[in-house]
Amino acid sequence: MQSSPLLESLIEHLRCLPGVGPKSAQRMAYHLLQRDRSGGMNLARALTDAMSKIGHCSHCRDFTEEETCNICNNPRRQNSGLLCVVEMPADIQAIEQTGQFSGRYFVLMGHLSPLDGIGPKEIGLDLLQQRLQNEAFSEVILATNPTIEGDATANYIAEICLQQGIKVSRIAHGIPVGGELEMVDGTTLTHSFLGRRELG
Amino acid sequence: MQSSPLLESLIEHLRCLPGVGPKSAQRMAYHLLQRDRSGGMNLARALTDAMSKIGHCSHCRDFTEEETCNICNNPRRQNSGLLCVVEMPADIQAIEQTGQFSGRYFVLMGHLSPLDGIGPKEIGLDLLQQRLQNEAFSEVILATNPTIEGDATANYIAEICLQQGIKVSRIAHGIPVGGELEMVDGTTLTHSFLGRRELG
Ligand SMILES: [Zn+2]
Ligand SMILES: [Zn+2]
Numbered sequence: 588m589q590s591s592p593l594l595e596s597l598i599e600h601l602r603c604l605p606g607v608g609p610k611s612a613q614r615m616a617y618h619l620l621q622r623d624r625s626g627g628m629n630l631a632r633a634l635t636d637a638m639s640k641i642g643h644c645s646h647c648r649d650f651t652e653e654e655t656c657n658i659c660n661n662p663r664r665q666n667s668g669l670l671c672v673v674e675m676p677a678d679i680q681a682i683e684q685t686g687q688f689s690g691r692y693f694v695l696m697g698h699l700s701p702l703d704g705i706g707p708k709e710i711g712l713d714l715l716q717q718r719l720q721n722e723a724f725s726e727v728i729l730a731t732n733p734t735i736e737g738d739a740t741a742n743y744i745a746e747i748c749l750q751q752g753i754k755v756s757r758i759a760h761g762i763p764v765g766g767e768l769e770m771v772d773g774t775t776l777t778h779s780f781l782g783r784r785e786l787g
Numbered sequence: 788m789q790s791s792p793l794l795e796s797l798i799e800h801l802r803c804l805p806g807v808g809p810k811s812a813q814r815m816a817y818h819l820l821q822r823d824r825s826g827g828m829n830l831a832r833a834l835t836d837a838m839s840k841i842g843h844c845s846h847c848r849d850f851t852e853e854e855t856c857n858i859c860n861n862p863r864r865q866n867s868g869l870l871c872v873v874e875m876p877a878d879i880q881a882i883e884q885t886g887q888f889s890g891r892y893f894v895l896m897g898h899l900s901p902l903d904g905i906g907p908k909e910i911g912l913d914l915l916q917q918r919l920q921n922e923a924f925s926e927v928i929l930a931t932n933p934t935i936e937g938d939a940t941a942n943y944i945a946e947i948c949l950q951q952g953i954k955v956s957r958i959a960h961g962i963p964v965g966g967e968l969e970m971v972d973g974t975t976l977t978h979s980f981l982g983r984r985e986l987g
Binding site: 591600603605606613614615617619621626629630631633634637656657676677680696 | 793796800811816821823826831832836838840844849850858875879880
């Protein structure tokens with residue numbers, strides 16, 4: 588029993604953060620109360636703003652609070668002609684940190700998973716197909732995770748590209764099979780971009 | 788560069804939590820945005836309430852949003868005649884989890900540290916002295932940390948108790964020297980209570 592219901596509630600709600608168990612939630616709550624109340628208030632405001640105002644870019648589906656994101660709006664990136672397809676927004680971060688890619692992105696927000704009712708529409712492939720028709724991409728790079736689902740999703744999208752006569756490649760080198768793109772170090776990811784192979 | 792300034796700000800502010808580096812802050816932010824926005828909103832509310840409404844009990848200085856805390860208000864604990872002095876609110880949690888102590892507490896919110904300007908008044912010893920005069924305690928148990936500062940603080944409070952003719956003891960057994968009370972397992976802490984020795 589805590590001395591304060593509000594403290595109890597804070598500890599409980601901190602556990603919605605990944606990797607935070609009961610003991611570290613308690614340590615976080617005490618730390619904020621004892622040493623950093625203004626930090627706690629600022630975090631509350633940042634959370635409220637982010638949860639309520641961040642939506643998805645209407646071009647690439649990445650997180651943004653605007654209609655379109657910074658990357659889609661960048662003229663240099665618009666001119667590159669490259670489109671990289673990833674599963675999650677965090678994957679964009681990982682790729683950006685390698686500094687090897689200067690094109691634009693498309694975020695599936697997942698992968699095909701028919702058993703869970705996640706088909707082409709749920710991962711935005713209607714929007715992707717529109718973009719492939721309307722914009723002149725020189726190459727589509729498929730950077731979904733090297734898992735069974737990620738590979739199946741990449742193959743499905745490769746078919747769409749080939750039907751439209753667009754060059755399509757799959758990043759390949761160095762990513763451990765079954766691994767998550769987001770967790771891979773920058774060097775491995777750079778190699779995996781350089782060693783990409785054309786499909787079809 | 789993140790695609791969204793609000794996302795960037797959330798990641799930055801998550802780092803005010805102890806043990807959260809740039810990589811785990813990013814993982815937390817993406818997790819909330821992708822999978823648990825209502826959890827994020829609830830956490831924001833719990834943070835705001837806790838940071839703005841939780842103060843200190845006017846009897847024991849533990850955290851509470853009321854004038855006095857649940858433990859001080861408990862008649863069974865009022866009748867026990869025991870008072871346990873600890874450095875921090877988290878220490879109360881650790882002691883409560885042993886189930887070995889049924890008295891009341893006094894929280895110093897630190898320890899004596901003359902070089903940092905933390906004297907008897909800063910750790911509430913004027914309030915403690917008032918309570919020792921006004922309430923009939925049968926024993927004061929000093930459960931400050933077994934560090935140089937914690938020992939010095941315990942010795943200082945022991946003097947006050949002895950001057951007023953109140954039995955005073957120091958928990959001793961099993962706590963590793965230089966350790967933090969909050970981090971000790973329940974069994975060790977139980978032994979340290981049972982093996983306490985009277986001072987003076
Ligand atoms: Zn975009
Ligand atoms: Zn109290």
